[in-house]
Amino acid sequence: MDAFISYLQSPWAIVIALAVAVLIGVLIRVAVSSRRRSPDDVSLQPQVQAPAEPRSDAPADAPRDEADQPRAGPADAAEPTVEEAAPAPEASASSIERPEPLRGRMERLRERLASSGSLGRAILGVLSRGQLGAADWEEIEESLLIADLGLEATDTLMEALKRRVAVESVTDEARIREILREELLALVDPDMDRSMNLERPQVDGSTKPAVVLMVGVNGTGKTTTVGKLARILVAEEKSVILGAADTFRAAAADQLATWGERVGVDVVRSEREGADPASVAFEAVREGVSRDVDVVLVDTAGRLQNKSTLMDELGKIKRVMTKQAPVSEVLLVLDATTGQNGMKQAEVFAEATGVTGIVLTKLDGSAKGGIVVSVQRALGVPVKFVGLGEGADDLAPFDPRGFVDAIVGSAQG
Numbered sequence: 152m153d154a155f156i157s158y159l160q161s162p163w164a165i166v167i168a169l170a171v172a173v174l175i176g177v178l179i180r181v182a183v184s185s186r187r188r189s190p191d192d193v194s195l196q197p198q199v200q201a202p203a204e205p206r207s208d209a210p211a212d213a214p215r216d217e218a219d220q221p222r223a224g225p226a227d228a229a230e231p232t233v234e235e236a237a238p239a240p241e242a243s244a245s246s247i248e249r250p251e252p253l254r255g256r257m258e259r260l261r262e263r264l265a266s267s268g269s270l271g272r273a274i275l276g277v278l279s280r281g282q283l284g285a286a287d288w289e290e291i292e293e294s295l296l297i298a299d300l301g302l303e304a305t306d307t308l309m310e311a312l313k314r315r316v317a318v319e320s321v322t323d324e325a326r327i328r329e330i331l332r333e334e335l336l337a338l339v340d341p342d343m344d345r346s347m348n349l350e351r352p353q354v355d356g357s358t359k360p361a362v363v364l365m366v367g368v369n370g371t372g373k374t375t376t377v378g379k380l381a382r383i384l385v386a387e388e389k390s391v392i393l394g395a396a397d398t399f400r401a402a403a404a405d406q407l408a409t410w411g412e413r414v415g416v417d418v419v420r421s422e423r424e425g426a427d428p429a430s431v432a433f434e435a436v437r438e439g440v441s442r443d444v445d446v447v448l449v450d451t452a453g454r455l456q457n458k459s460t461l462m463d464e465l466g467k468i469k470r471v472m473t474k475q476a477p478v479s480e481v482l483l484v485l486d487a488t489t490g491q492n493g494m495k496q497a498e499v500f501a502e503a504t505g506v507t508g509i510v511l512t513k514l515d516g517s518a519k520g521g522i523v524v525s526v527q528r529a530l531g532v533p534v535k536f537v538g539l540g541e542g543a544d545d546l547a548p549f550d551p552r553g554f555v556d557a558i559v560g561s562a563q564g
């Protein structure tokens with residue numbers, strides 16, 4: 152016994168004990184990391200990678216049609232798994248930002264619409280000349296067209312202004328301003344329902360997340376808008392998952408992950424550039440359903456190489472997502488500065504996906520606010536949000552009155 156005790160006190164025994172402890176530590180690490188890679192263990196890490204294809208255990212209502220199967224190209228042929236992403240810097244509770252609440256945003260951003268105000272100033276300047284001739288009306292028409300109001304809306308507004316200015320024979324500037332405000336507001340249509348449909352649908356007795364698909368041409372601000380919208384939803388205390396189905400540009404997924412991290416929202420993504428977007432979208436909704444979140448927001452690429460490829464791709468993304476939960480909203484992101492070009496794109500996207508609302512970005516610093524009216528008229532769907540800057544909270548629900556007031560200016564304007 153004494154010999155054993157003295158052996159335990161010897162340096163060799165200490166070395167051996169340390170070696171055994173290290174070995175046990177290594178074995179525990181290996182066991183934990185292999186468990187994390189298990190396909191069924193979807194971790195609640197800041198990011199979740201999408202599999203190459205929907206999971207093999209996808210429910211019976213998973214896509215069946217060949218055309219609806221997320222693509223499994225050579226790079227996509229890996230075994231379908233849900234892997235934990237390379238650990239993203241973990242967002243500690245203290246580093247998570249508190250986004251600005253919705254109320255008052257349009258008010259705060261009102262000054263950003265100042266350039267749209269140049270339209271109001273130009274028209275008011277002419278209208279208050281009194282005794283308007285053909286050249287004056289042409290000047291007004293030109294201003295409206297430059298502001299992207301579109302031909303039809305310009306004609307409607309011109310007629311209304313001519314009639315009212317003649318009938319009321321007004322020269323008083325405040326009254327002219329009031330007439331212009333009323334007529335513009337009628338064009339913007341304050342009665343349209345601009346709320347986002349975030350009601351969680353019931354399917355076969357279970358409550359699914361509200362699914363929102365973002366579409367639009369590259370560069371319009373889709374990814375940024377998904378990030379800003381996530382912040383709005385977080386501010387409204389909703390649980391959210393983002394889907395990075397813009398697999399065309401690898402940086403888009405990183406960009407989205409950064410937006411997500413800032414407000415503690417997870418992102419479903421694929422590490423492979425060019426992975427099948429429908430697969431990522433499918434997985435994002437599946438993840439949202441399994442975590443029982445309130446909203447799944449999915450970003451897409453929207454390259455407009457050719458109309459039929461784009462329509463096929465977006466149509467497929469939407470069909471595949473619908474296998475998991477119905478798509479509640481398809482928001483088309485349009486860059487206000489692209490004017491009538493943007494209108495043509497809008498029509499293609501609307502045809503492909505059935506757009507339910509428009510987000511007009513970059514309205515700050517754009518004198519082309521008239522596009523609000525023309526795009527609503529062309530698609531018959533409302534502008535629901537406006538982007539008014541590059542800041543994280545520079546997205547506001549579109550408020551027709553605030554918008555028209557910004558264009559027409561105050562009485563002192």
Ligand SMILES: Nc1nc2c(ncn2[C@@H]2O[C@H](COP(=O)(O)OP(=O)(O)OP(=O)(O)O)[C@@H](O)[C@H]2O)c(=O)[nH]1
Binds near residue numbers: 367373375515541
């Ligand atoms: N001034 C201003 N800039 C904006 C607004 N919204 C987005 N942007 C900027 O527009 C640029 C493009 O935005 P992204 O979100 O990357 O555009 P995208 O449509 O996702 O582009 P792809 O990923 O290439 O399809 C970025 O520099 C954004 O900061 C806005 O409302 N105002």
